[in-house]
Amino acid sequence: MFDDLETKIINQLQESFPLCSQPFAKLAEQWQTDEQVIINKIQALLDQGILTRFGPLYNAEKLGGAFCLCAMQVKGQDWDTVVSIVNGFTEVAHNYQRQHRLNMWFVLATETPEAIAQIIQQIETQTQQKVYAFPKEQEYYVGLTLSLS
Amino acid sequence: MTMDTIDTIDQELIYAIQDGLPLVSHPYQTIATQLGLTEQQVVTRLNRLKQQGFIKRFGIVVHHKELGYKANGMVVWDIPDQQVDNIGQMLANFPYITLCYRRPRRLPLWPYNLFCMIHGKNQAQVLNYLEQLKQQENLSQFHCQILFSQRRFKQRGARFSLKKTNEMQYV
Missing domain, CATH: 3.30.70.920 (Lrp/AsnC effector binding domain/regulation of amino acid metabolism (RAM) domain)
Structure with a gap:
């Protein structure tokens, strides 16, 4: 399980990290520890794969990029082939298998809004399967912060 | 009303830290040295990018x-x-x-x-x-x-690169 310092890091550093000259020293003062201890702990959490990244989460759309949720209906015997084709595209940000007739769900992240349609077409051509696009029409909430109790 | 815009230096900064901040005592100074800026300039720019919403969150990203x-x-x-x-x-x-x-x-x-x-x-x-x-x-x-979700095949964050024109590219 997580120790006290790990819990603090995970619960308190998802939303914000100090923007000042010595951010780790500032946290060390608040948490009554040493800055190097915090640095080492964050490194260890990254090495263990508990943290994927430490830094900024950009608003890609505001920076000119585009996102689109997509789904495909993939038959059992075609799985491995389709997965390897789809994941071969650098524009595929994540890909999940879900329980539905539409069983492969992935997110495309592209440089421009126009590229979404182009990538979808390439995936359809290479896999010989239809890609259903679910572009965002309205966003009600965004943000994912998880907490440890 | 002014439009929120980013300049070339912002783009370089966004690109430089997309994989994360260096885990050192003075991380903003390290970035500043790389980009030929002062630590204060880096902090000010990051604050502004956050306020303007180009940076949604600044911190750790958990799996x-x-x-x-x-x-x-x-x-x-x-x-x-x-x-x-x-x-x-x-x-x-x-x-x-x-x-x-x-x-x-x-x-x-x-x-x-x-x-x-x-x-x-x-x-x-x-x-x-x-x-x-x-x-x-x-x-x-x-x-x-x-x-x-039954299986996760891929999970990664956004990737940015700089085009020759220095226009932000999302890859």
């Missing part, structure tokens, strides 16, 4: 599965078009709902127009949240389905 949030259910609803915005906004206020979007239906295969994500420690907890929600908010009248 939810490794934290014990092993179940994520994509809950999809078929809500009449005139009600979907109200219900979407209402759903977004629940703490266990982490994402909520209106998206197009793909009939006949896909009748759902409202998508939300519920994360939980296990599938039972996610189902419990959904049940609570339906009862509290009188949502049982709408057709809804929950799609649990």
Whole structure:
């Protein structure tokens, strides 16, 4: 399980990290520890794969990029082939298998809004399967912060 | 009113830290040295990028599965078009709902127009949240389905590169 310092890091550093000259020293003062201890702990959490990244989460759309949720209906015997084709595209940000007739769900992240349609077409051509696009029409909430109790 | 814009230096900064901040005592100074800026300039620019919303969050990004949030259910609803915005906004206020979007239906295969994500420690907890929600908010009248993730094949963050023109490229 997580120790006290790990819990603090995970619960308190998802939303914000100090923007000042010595951010780790500032946290060390608040948490009554040493800055190097915090640095080492964050490194260890990254090495263990508990943290994927430490830094900024950009608003890609505001920076000119585009996102689109997509789904495909993939038959059992075609799985491995389709997965390897789809994941071969650098524009595929994540890909999940879900329980539905539409069983492969992935997110495309592209440089421009126009590229979404182009990538979808390439995936359809290479896999010989239809890609259903679910572009965002309205966003009600965004943000994912998880907490440890 | 001024438009929020980013200049070449912002772009270089965005590019430089996309994989994360250096884990050193003075991380902003390290970035500043790389880019030929002062530490204060880096801090000021990052603050502004955050205020303007180019940076959504600045901190750690967790792998939810490794934290014990092993179940994520994509809950999809078929809500009449005139009600979907109200219900979407209402759903977004629940703490266990982490994402909520209106998206197009793909009939006949896909009748759902409202998508939300519920994360939980296990599938039972996610189902419990959904049940609570339906009862509290009188949502049982709408057709809804929950799609649990069975396998994750790929998860990565956004990638940015700098084109020759220095225009931000999202890859």
